[in-house]
Amino acid sequence: MARADYTRPDFYARKAKEKGYAARSVFKLEELDQKEKLIRPGARVLDLGAAPGSWMQYTAGRVGPKGLAVGVDLQELGRPLQPNERFLRADVFELSGEDLLARFGNFTVVLSDLAPSTMGDKSTDHFRSMALAERALELCGRVLKPGGDFLVKVFMGADFEAFVREMRRRFRTAKLKKPKSSRAMSREIYILGREFIRSSAGEGTRAPKERNSDG
Numbered sequence: 001m002a003r004a005d006y007t008r009p010d011f012y013a014r015k016a017k018e019k020g021y022a023a024r025s026v027f028k029l030e031e032l033d034q035k036e037k038l039i040r041p042g043a044r045v046l047d048l049g050a051a052p053g054s055w056m057q058y059t060a061g062r063v064g065p066k067g068l069a070v071g072v073d074l075q076e077l078g079r080p081l082q083p084n085e086r087f088l089r090a091d092v093f094e095l096s097g098e099d100l101l102a103r104f105g106n107f108t109v110v111l112s113d114l115a116p117s118t119m120g121d122k123s124t125d126h127f128r129s130m131a132l133a134e135r136a137l138e139l140c141g142r143v144l145k146p147g148g149d150f151l152v153k154v155f156m157g158a159d160f161e162a163f164v165r166e167m168r169r170r171f172r173t174a175k176l177k178k179p180k181s182s183r184a185m186s187r188e189i190y191i192l193g194r195e196f197i198r199s200s201a202g203e204g205t206r207a208p209k210e211r212n213s214d215g
């Protein structure tokens, strides 16, 4: 059986390079945003799992000079930030929503493209991805404005349906999205929650180091 060759740049990887984006992932967000009108000028967007930074590049362009894009990742972005971008190098499990609120105020949109380093074992990858998605939802409970929107990636598996049900309790609508540029073989899927209606409890408190310039 023919196997996918992930070492050869595909159409979207080449297109990202041509347009100066840090990763092909940008086209997933672009497609969803164009269809759903998710990121508006002036919006305040928290981007969890932001490195290498293509979603932040796209978001900073969309929100414009009156908006804000705040990225969080375990890894550095490795590029200079625009005036409307901030970056925290942090583990989302150690990030405190209160600290985010104190530094940036609340957000109108939370994005989570968080993904574990995959082990090749579908079940392990799924449960680690669910833990990240649940943590992102928990942070929404602290920092997302009532009426705000949340886009989150998960790898499908046993706990997926329960998570979608939870999203439906917390948002007026929650829809499943599989962008064209998401590889067909991949078990990843996005859930778009619109109009946040409830908050959650319980989270860590360690303060991360903030960066608003390169380095």
Ligand code: SAM
Binding pocket: 022, 023, 025, 026, 048, 049, 050, 051, 052, 053, 054, 055, 056, 072, 073, 074, 075, 090, 091, 092, 093, 113, 114, 115, 116, 117, 132
């Ligand atoms: N949306 C990004 C872009 O457009 O460049 C790509 C995100 S990449 C698919 C997933 C990211 O999640 C990785 O950079 C990884 O370091 C980050 N990540 C995974 N676990 C994390 C954690 N516990 N805390 C913070 N970031 C994490």
